[in-house]
Amino acid sequence: MRLVAVVGEDFPDAEREYLASRDIDVSGLEVRPGRTFRWTGRYHEDMNVRDTLELRLNVFADFRPTLSEVVRASPIVFLANIDPRLQESVLEQFDDPSVVACDTMNHWIETAREPLEELLPRVDLLVVNDEEARLLSGEVNVPRAARRILELGPRSVLVKRGEYGAILFSPDSVFAVPAYPLEEVFDPTGAGDTFAGGVVGYLAATGERSDAGLRRAIVYGTVMASYVVEDFGGQRLRTLTRDDIERRYRQFVALTEF
Amino acid sequence: MRLVAVVGEDFPDAEREYLASRDIDVSGLEVRPGRTFRWTGRYHEDMNVRDTLELRLNVFADFRPTLSEVVRASPIVFLANIDPRLQESVLEQFDDPSVVACDTMNHWIETAREPLEELLPRVDLLVVNDEEARLLSGEVNVPRAARRILELGPRSVLVKRGEYGAILFSPDSVFAVPAYPLEEVFDPTGAGDTFAGGVVGYLAATGERSDAGLRRAIVYGTVMASYVVEDFGGQRLRTLTRDDIERRYRQFVALTEF
Numbered sequence: 397m398r399l400v401a402v403v404g405e406d407f408p409d410a411e412r413e414y415l416a417s418r419d420i421d422v423s424g425l426e427v428r429p430g431r432t433f434r435w436t437g438r439y440h441e442d443m444n445v446r447d448t449l450e451l452r453l454n455v456f457a458d459f460r461p462t463l464s465e466v467v468r469a470s471p472i473v474f475l476a477n478i479d480p481r482l483q484e485s486v487l488e489q490f491d492d493p494s495v496v497a498c499d500t501m502n503h504w505i506e507t508a509r510e511p512l513e514e515l516l517p518r519v520d521l522l523v524v525n526d527e528e529a530r531l532l533s534g535e536v537n538v539p540r541a542a543r544r545i546l547e548l549g550p551r552s553v554l555v556k557r558g559e560y561g562a563i564l565f566s567p568d569s570v571f572a573v574p575a576y577p578l579e580e581v582f583d584p585t586g587a588g589d590t591f592a593g594g595v596v597g598y599l600a601a602t603g604e605r606s607d608a609g610l611r612r613a614i615v616y617g618t619v620m621a622s623y624v625v626e627d628f629g630g631q632r633l634r635t636l637t638r639d640d641i642e643r644r645y646r647q648f649v650a651l652t653e654f
Numbered sequence: 655m656r657l658v659a660v661v662g663e664d665f666p667d668a669e670r671e672y673l674a675s676r677d678i679d680v681s682g683l684e685v686r687p688g689r690t691f692r693w694t695g696r697y698h699e700d701m702n703v704r705d706t707l708e709l710r711l712n713v714f715a716d717f718r719p720t721l722s723e724v725v726r727a728s729p730i731v732f733l734a735n736i737d738p739r740l741q742e743s744v745l746e747q748f749d750d751p752s753v754v755a756c757d758t759m760n761h762w763i764e765t766a767r768e769p770l771e772e773l774l775p776r777v778d779l780l781v782v783n784d785e786e787a788r789l790l791s792g793e794v795n796v797p798r799a800a801r802r803i804l805e806l807g808p809r810s811v812l813v814k815r816g817e818y819g820a821i822l823f824s825p826d827s828v829f830a831v832p833a834y835p836l837e838e839v840f841d842p843t844g845a846g847d848t849f850a851g852g853v854v855g856y857l858a859a860t861g862e863r864s865d866a867g868l869r870r871a872i873v874y875g876t877v878m879a880s881y882v883v884e885d886f887g888g889q890r891l892r893t894l895t896r897d898d899i900e901r902r903y904r905q906f907v908a909l910t911e912f
Contacts, residue, residue, distance in 0.1 A: 563835060
């Protein structure tokens with residue numbers, strides 16, 4: 397796993413060391429003068445609903461990285477949520493990735509629709525939540541929204557629905573999974589990112605490229621997201637073991653089999 | 655299938671004949687002076703949300719049926735949504751049913767909580783939507799709400815979540831299914847009733863009583879609900895064939911397998 401990102405001088409060294417300790421190549425994590433990207437929001441009592449109070453790009457505002465040769469050769473690219481112009485300028489530098497996954501958010505759909513739509517034909521897996529799918533497509537009905545988004549060019553669309561699970565749409569297949577039911581959701585922040593990270597991580601770790609492999613990847617993403625909401629921020633991932641992940645994967649099979 | 659219910663003089667003969675033509679014993683369907691039960695509501699653009707505009711019990715208000723010997727011997731009882739005192743007075747007349755399923759709604763939870771709570775220990779399968787589960791339990795989180803409801807006595811709780819599917823909770827098992835994704839939802843009225851009818855109908859038709867059987871029943875309920883929303887009211891069910899049902903069941907397997 398190779399990270400390309402920028403943080404400000406306020407970013408704790410301990411966080412960089414933690415990432416490195418988890419076998420993540422952090423040589424592409426730059427430190428620039430200024431402050432780290434920051435999102436501030438408020439969750440409703442129904443934690444599926446949240447309001448963005450503040451979005452500060454900070455050092456991300458004029459980040460235009462040049463990728464190292466090692467990073468360029470990566471077979472899988474995950475363009476995490478940021479300005480689609482930045483996503484495109486990063487994607488252009490890769491040699492020949494076999495999977496390009498891409499996240500986005502309402503802010504970019506509203507303020508940078510054209511660059512986003514230019515990027516989509518180069519994307520294999522677009523990851524959005526249902527609200528973003530509606531905004532991007534202009535359709536309220538989620539399956540119809542996904543169908544409309546597929547017409548914009550991505551090979552598949554993975555719609556995240558919070559506590560209701562996720563649906564994967566591709567031109568000839570649909571895959572739906574519920575979320576893992578939890579009696580205690582401590583903090584849903586980062587659940588969608590952890591989900592996407594789990595999906596892409598599984599593809600990277602296994603080399604799977606089949607539809608069946610992508611389905612299993614989505615279940616692993618679901619398992620990872622179910623853990624991250626159990627504690628504040630990304631705390632829960634620090635103590636998570638491979639056994640925890642495999643155990644909950646088996647519980648998920650038991651949860652859904654009929 | 656044996657129906658026990660009351661309608662007013664406004665109920666069309668053609669509807670009774672249609673039910674009879676579908677192999678439903680309608681000898682327990684009484685006609686009383688007055689008007690048939692009527693619910694009026696409005697759906698939001700997001701069809702998961704609806705407002706009740708008017709609820710008129712009409713002839714149901716003082717219906718206290720005496721069951722025939724044939725009906726009393728039924729092995730499965732489905733207490734459809736109505737005053738829990740009426741549900742209890744009907745349930746008491748059955749000889750020894752092996753499955754008692756029960757529906758309810760916000761109106762009864764708010765105005766007849768005590769009789770409802772007296773009924774619950776006699777129920778094997780309580781069918782409620784997530785809003786009703788929250789109101790009945792006082793818990794926002796659905797898995798916790800279900801856990802709390804199980805403490806009130808029913809053997810299992812099946813929570814309907816509209817376009818998001820359903821979850822079955824019992825003391826030692828949880829089963830979650832997504833809904834069948836539809837690009838066109840014409841009218842969601844009766845989807846929950848059709849779902850419950852499909853579940854109970856499968857148990858009645860197959861004699862299944864295992865956890866695996868109940869899971870399959872829930873998938874058949876999901877399939878039935880996915881059809882009924884395709885047309886106005888119950889119209890779609892009139893032309894539905896056994897083949898349609900089995901075909902969509904197989905599609906549902908393909909939708910969810912991993």
